[in-house]
Amino acid sequence: MTASGVTPDEGGTEKYLRHNVTMHRRTSSSQRAPMLGADCKESSMTEMKRLNWSEIAPEGAKALFGIHHYVTRKTELPEELIHLIFLRVSQINGCAHCIDMHTRDLLKTMAIDKVSLVPVWAEVPHLFSDQYRAALAWAEEVTNVSTTHASDEAYAAAAAAFADKDLVDLTLAIAAMNAFNRLGSPFRLPVAAKP
Numbered sequence: 001m002t003a004s005g006v007t008p009d010e011g012g013t014e015k016y017l018r019h020n021v022t023m024h025r026r027t028s029s030s031q032r033a034p035m036l037g038a039d040c041k042e043s044s045m046t047e048m049k050r051l052n053w054s055e056i057a058p059e060g061a062k063a064l065f066g067i068h069h070y071v072t073r074k075t076e077l078p079e080e081l082i083h084l085i086f087l088r089v090s091q092i093n094g095c096a097h098c099i100d101m102h103t104r105d106l107l108k109t110m111a112i113d114k115v116s117l118v119p120v121w122a123e124v125p126h127l128f129s130d131q132y133r134a135a136l137a138w139a140e141e142v143t144n145v146s147t148t149h150a151s152d153e154a155y156a157a158a159a160a161a162f163a164d165k166d167l168v169d170l171t172l173a174i175a176a177m178n179a180f181n182r183l184g185s186p187f188r189l190p191v192a193a194k195p
Contacts, residue, residue, distance in 0.1 A: 050187045064183075067176045075169040080109045081132060084118065085139045085170065086177045091119055092143045093181035097189035104192070134161035135170055142174045 054061035072082055083105040090098035106115050117124050121136050128136065138158035141148045148154065158167055183189075 053183045053187050064176065064179055067172060068180075071169060071173040071176055075173075076166055077169055077173065080106070081135055082173055084110070084132060085135055085173055087115075088118055088121075088136055088139050089143050089174055089177040090181055092140065093178065093185060095181040095185040095189075096191050097184040098177070098181055100191040131161045134158050138167075138170065139174050142171060143178055 071077070072079070075082075083102055087099065087102035087106055090102055103115060106118075114127050117127060118136075121128055121133065125133060134157050137154055141150050141154040141158075158170070162170060
């Protein structure tokens with residue numbers, strides 16, 4: 001589900017895209033939250049109007065949402081785990097829209113105390129199952145692949161925690177969220193959170 005409350009599966013991808021195009025048009029860039037990230041300074045944020053990627057490239061959006069649909073509806077991965085991974089990847093990438101959306105999704109099944117500690121999950125291992133910790137570690141490894149190179153150690157831990165198909169599906173989920181973040185952040189998709 002998106003921060004706006006419409007999922008690609010409720011009425012199809014076209015309805016989802018129409019809703020998000022409308023939401024994007026109603027929200028000026030000055031109303032959008034700045035990216036979350038260590039290097040981000042408010043003074044460096046632009047007021048420039050950004051493009052709505054899904055409106056300009058609807059076929060590309062439909063293809064990407066097809067992967068999202070597969071990961072969230074056709075795999076054996078628990079829904080809570082998928083939202084946990086989507087949130088962690090979005091935190092790493094600093095996509096405010098996706099952080100907002102997936103925090104809201106995760107809060108439907110996970111206590112706020114636990115959700116608030118997702119960025120430091122490795123410091124509180126007792127809060128997350130072995131499988132969730134392996135998934136979080138793999139998500140960080142894949143998201144930061146330019147520096148981690150998806151190490152053998154991380155791969156072995158993930159492979160030990162997941163069946164082969166589940167590991168591939170998990171990696172597809174991570175890859176898809178990285179793609180969404182790399183669209184949501186540069187095009188400054190709006191957040192639902194209010195001041």
